Each structure stands twice: as structure tokens, then as C-alpha cells.
Amino acid sequence: MNYKGFRIDIHQDEEGCSVSDALESGAATLYAWHRRYKLGEAPPWADEARDEGKLAEAIVEHNPGAVVLPVYMLDHSGLRFSTTPFGCRWDSGQVGVIFTMEPESEGGGERLLRAIVEEMDQRASGNVWGYVVTTPEGEQLDSCWGFVGNEDDGYMLDEARSAVDHEIARRASGEQLVAEAFAL
Numbered sequence: 463m464n465y466k467g468f469r470i471d472i473h474q475d476e477e478g479c480s481v482s483d484a485l486e487s488g489a490a491t492l493y494a495w496h497r498r499y500k501l502g503e504a505p506p507w508a509d510e511a512r513d514e515g516k517l518a519e520a521i522v523e524h525n526p527g528a529v530v531l532p533v534y535m536l537d538h539s540g541l542r543f544s545t546t547p548f549g550c551r552w553d554s555g556q557v558g559v560i561f562t563m564e565p566e567s568e569g570g571g572e573r574l575l576r577a578i579v580e581e582m583d584q585r586a587s588g589n590v591w592g593y594v595v596t597t598p599e600g601e602q603l604d605s606c607w608g609f610v611g612n613e614d615d616g617y618m619l620d621e622a623r624s625a626v627d628h629e630i631a632r633r634a635s636g637e638q639l640v641a642e643a644f645a646l
Contacts, residue, residue, distance in 0.1 A: 491562070591610075
């Protein structure tokens, strides 16, 4: 797309499609088990509690005040993640739990966990984008990657347009300085 004479190209960010990137902030911890995918690591006590069907209780015991939600995965023509079960009993099931120490006041901890699992789902679906802004002279002006969500959500495009507007303002102020220098 062209914007004020500059070119903005949107590309899928294949490097940003790692599910683990959704957990980078450290606001939540995922304990997950799957025979084909490495989704999260858990301490030995969690393995034992999972085998006994008491993982959520064990997490709260080891982390008093933790907010815990189940994590479900659908593995069919790609991966999908959710905090609620999928309708397919053959290709889906619970793969673990996610928890946080964020306060639960007004549902804060639960909202945070749902948002993180939604981001995991978006990343697993390849729904991560980036932009490249090119000047009218053909030089790369700016780029930014790792926008999670639909490529046309608006935020990413707003950021790219902001880079163009900033460059236009910078060029205009430079032209003004040159004009003032010659006026002296």
C-alpha cells in the first residue's frame, strides 16, 4: 500500500509464531505435557500431581493465591489453544494448566490467563505480522515485527503510518533549516 508517497508492506512474521513467545513476559507459567510437542516444563512434583489428577490443587499448594486455568489443544491441520474444551474428542484434549500470581480481584488473573492462551492460539495459527516502510527513494525507513492478531486490526498500520509521518516531519524541518541557513 502507498501512504503519502511511501510504501508500506505487510508480511507474516514466521519467527514470531512460537507459542512460547506468549509466555515471555513471565506473568504466567504453563505446565503442559504432550508426546510430540514441547509446550512447557514442569517440576517433578507437578508430574506426580498430574498423574493423581490433582495438579491444580498442587499448584495452589506450592503457590498460595495462584489463579489456575486448564489449557486445551486441538491438533488437526495446525494447532489451536483454548481455556475451554474443543468439540473434537479425537484430536483435542487438555494438555496442561496455566497459572499466575496476579491478583484475582475483578477477575484480573483469569482475564490475564485467557489473554495469554488466546495469544498462544494466535501464534500457533501463524497470525503474527510485521511491516516494512520504504521511502520514495526505495530505501527501507522502518520495520517492526511481532504484531499478534489480524493483519488488518489497524494498530500495526497506524504504527507504520506514524513512521512515515515522522519522516515527513523530519524532512520538512530539515528543509526549513536549510532555507533559514541560506536566508542569513
